[in-house]
Amino acid sequence: MSPLLDVQNLSIGFGEDPPVVAFVSFQVNAGETLAIVGESGSGKTLTCRSILRILPGAAQLRSGMVKFGAGGAQTDLLRLTPRQIRDIRGDRISMIFQEPMRSLSPLHRIGNQVSEVLTLHRDMSFAQAKKDVLATFERVGFNDPERAFRSYPFEMSGGMRQRAMIAMAMVAKPDLLIADEPTTALDVTTQAQVLGLMKDLQRDTGMAMILVTHDLGVVANMADSVVVMNKGHVMESGPAPAVLGDPGHGYTQKLFAAAPMILEVAKPAEPMVHDDPILELNSVSKTYVMRAGGWRAQHQITACKDVNVAVQRGKTLAIVGESGSGKTTCARIALGAETPDPGSQVLFRPTADGPPVSINEMSRAEKVAFQRQAQMVFQDPYSSLSPRMRVEQALTEPMEIHGIGNRLARRDKAAEMLRWVGLNPDMLKRYPHAFSGGQRQRLSIARALTLDPVLLVCDEPTSALDVSVQEQILTLLERIRDGMGLSYLFISHDLAVVARIADEVAVMRQGVVVEQAPPETLFYNPRHPYTKALIAAQPEPDVNRPIDLNEVAFGAGSSASWPDMYRFEGTDAPALVQIEPGHKVRCHV
C-alpha cells in the first residue's frame, strides 16, 4: 500500500545560500503519527509548511516531490496551481500552529472563524456549518459549545484557544493534520490534556498526523514514527520505539541527554535547614484593584495570598506554577518592584550576621544598596538586551549607574564576567544580534553578575531556549551559584527543569503555595493533587511511560473536584501544614 504522504528529496533554500532543508524524505501512512523532532534552526518548521506551501515569500523550493493521496491517485502538491492547493488546504490537509494566542483573529468570533472552513470547502449554508461546528466543539471539550461559538478569542485561555484551533483543523475531517509545536506555548498540564485530545481525535477519525516538536517527551507519547532533523538534514528516522529506545545517531543521543526528566527517587531528601535566610517573604499577599472606568465596574484580583517562603543563603528556592498562579508577582514583590498588601513583610539579609532590611520600608541609601545586591535574569534573551548597545556597553552600564570603578576597571570586570559565563572577552565589541539565543542568555546572566550581587532572581531563564541550550544554561547557573556563593529565587513552570537546580520547591496554584518541599521529597511523595498532576503531565521520552491523563485532569482541574482534604472553599484555602519534616502541604488535617 502506498503511503498517504510521500515526501522525497525536499530541498528549500533562501537566495544564493546553501539549502536550509536538504534532501529530506519521509512517508506518512494513513492513520499514523509522524513526529519531526529538532531544535530551532533545524528546518523542521519549513519542512512541514512546505507540504501546504505556506512558506515565506523569499523561500525557494529547490528540489523534491510531495506526493499526497489515498489509494492509487497521488498528486504532487508542489506542482498544483494556487487554486488547486487552496482546495486541499483546510479540507484534506489542515494545520495547527504554535501560538494559539495569535493564530486566531481577535476581531472575529470563534464560531465564525471555524465554520468558515466548512462554508469554504463544503458549500454549506452557515446554519448547516454551525451544526457541524457545535458538534466538533463538543468533541474537543467545550462544555458550552454555543457559548464558545459566540466567544472572541481573547475571552478564552490559551488551552481553550488551542482547542478551538484543533476544532478548526478537524471540522472538515481532513486526511492529514499537520501540527507545528501545538503545545509548546501551553502550561505542562494543559499540554498533557491537549495532547490527549489530539490522540483521541485521531483514533476516532483515522486521520494521519505530522507533529513537529522539539520535545522528545511529546514524541514518546504521540508518535508511531520519528524523523530527527538537524541543520536541514535528516539525522535519523524510524519507528518511535526503536529510535527512542535505542537512539543510533549521536545527535539524537545528545537530545536525549539534554531532555529534562523527573527522576525516580529512592528516598525523600533530608529536610532543608532554615537557619540562614537571605530573603524571607512573610505572609505576602497582593491584590490588584481593576480601576472602574467608562462603563466598567471596579473589581479585585488576588494575585497571591499569604505566601511564606524563604531563600536560604547559597541555595536555590524555586517557585513553580502555571501562568496566572502568582509566581511572577512573588518575584516582583521580592525585588521591590511591586508593593505587597499591608501586613506583608519581605526581609532581606545581605550578610548572615547583619540586620535585616525590610524591602518595602527601605531608605534611599538602602534601596541603592539593595539594587546592587539583588539582580534579575529575564525570560526572553531576545528582548532583554538592547539591540543598539554593544556588549561592553550593556555589561558596564549597571556599574556606571552605581558609579563603580573607572572606565578601565569596568571593562576588566565585564571581560571577567564574560569568562565566567563561558564567552570570550573578544566579544565585548559585538552587538547582541551576533549571538544565538543561548549566548544571549549568557550575556544577560553576565550583566546581572557585574554588580557582585548576592541574590539572583531568575524568571523562567530557560523557557525560551532549546533543550540542549537549556541544559547548558542550567549547568552554568549552578556553577556560578556555587562558585560565587549566590542565592537564587528561581521562577519556572517546568518541574523537571527546577528539579535539577532547586534545593527547595514551592508549588503555586491560584495564588497560594499548595505544596513545599525539596524536589526529591516532592517526587518521592507528592501529596497535593496539583503537584501530582504536574509530575504526571511531564512528558517522558520513554514510550513505555505515557502520560496519565486522568491524574493530570484531576489535579489540574477545578479545586472543587479535589478530595475533601485539599478542597478550597471559595478563595479560602486550607492552611499549609507540615506533614513530615521539611514537607508542607495545603490541606485540612
Added chain:
Amino acid sequence: MMFLRYAAYRLLTMLLTLAVVSVLIFIIINLPPGDYLSNQIAELRATGQAEGVAKAEFLRQEYALDRPLWQQYLIWVGAIPGPQGFSGLLQGDFGWSFEFDAPVADIVGDALWLTVLVNLAAVLFVYMVALPLGVLAAARSATWVDYTTAFIGYLGLATPNFLLALMLFYYGHKYLGLPIGGLMDPQFEGEPMSFDKVKSILVHLIVPTFVIGTSGAAGMMQRLRANMLDELSKPYVETGVAKGLSPTKLLTKYPLRMAFNPFVADIGNLLPAMVSGSVLVSVVLGLQTIGPALLTALKSQDQFLAAFVLMFVALLTLIGTMISDLLLVLLDPRIRYGAREG
C-alpha cells in the same frame, strides 16, 4: 445597552471638554492688549472724529468690554446676564462682529454649512482614495504598484496646497471647463436651494476637495499600508491561508479589518487638520467658508467673530473624535468586551 451608556458618557465628556476649550479660546483671544473697540477709539481720537468715539464707547458698554475678563467670558457664554440680559452662546446669540458691523450669525451663516460640506467632501475623498490604494500597496508591497502609489503619495504630501490649487484651477478650466474659485456660480448666492444650485456647488467642490484632501489621503494611505504590512505578518493570516482562503477574501476579511482601527481612529485627527488647513486654501480659492472670516477676525481682533469660529472648529474636532471613539467600540470587540475579562 452598554454601548448607549458609553455613548452618553462620551457625550458628557465632550461637552465638558468644549467648556474648557471655550475658556482657553476666550483667554487666548484676549491675550493681545486692547480690543477691537479700544483700538478703534484710539484711532478715531487721533483723527478727531468725536461722534464715532461716542458710538464706539456705547458699543463697549453694550458688549460689556469694560467689565473684568471673567465677567466678559460668562456674559459671552450666557451664564450671567449682560447689558441685554442673558444673551450668549447658550441662548444661541453668537455676538456682534465689529469689523463687519453685523451679528456674527449673519456673517458666518451659510459659510458654516459650506465649511462642513467642503470638509466632509475632503474627508470622504481621503478615505475613498487611501483605502484602496493603501490596501493595494500593502498587498503588492515592493512591486511597481507599491512604488507608484508611494511616489504619487509623497508628491501629494510635498506639494504646497495653494500651488496645487492654482495648477488644478488652470488645467481644470483649460481642459475640463471646471469653474475657477468660489463654491457656486455667483447668481446662486443668497438664493434658496434648487437643483441647479446643488449642481453648481458640486462642480465647484471638485478642485477644493482634491486640494484639501490630497495630503491627508497620502498620509493616510502610507499609514494604512504600514498597518496592513504589520498585520500581514501575523500568525492568524497564516491560519487563514492554511484554511484555504483565496488571497482576496483573506485580505479583506482579516488583516484589513485589523488595520481598520487606526484608520477609524484617524477621523478625529483628520477633521481639525483639514479645517485649519483649509483656512488658507479657502482664501486662495475664494471659497465662502469660515476660513477667510476667521483670518480677518484674528487680524483685526474682532473677538466675538474669532471666538465663534474657533469654537466651531473645536466642536467639529470634538465631534470627530467622538465619532471615531464610538466607531472603534463598535468595530473592535476587544474594546467592547474588555470589561468582561478584566
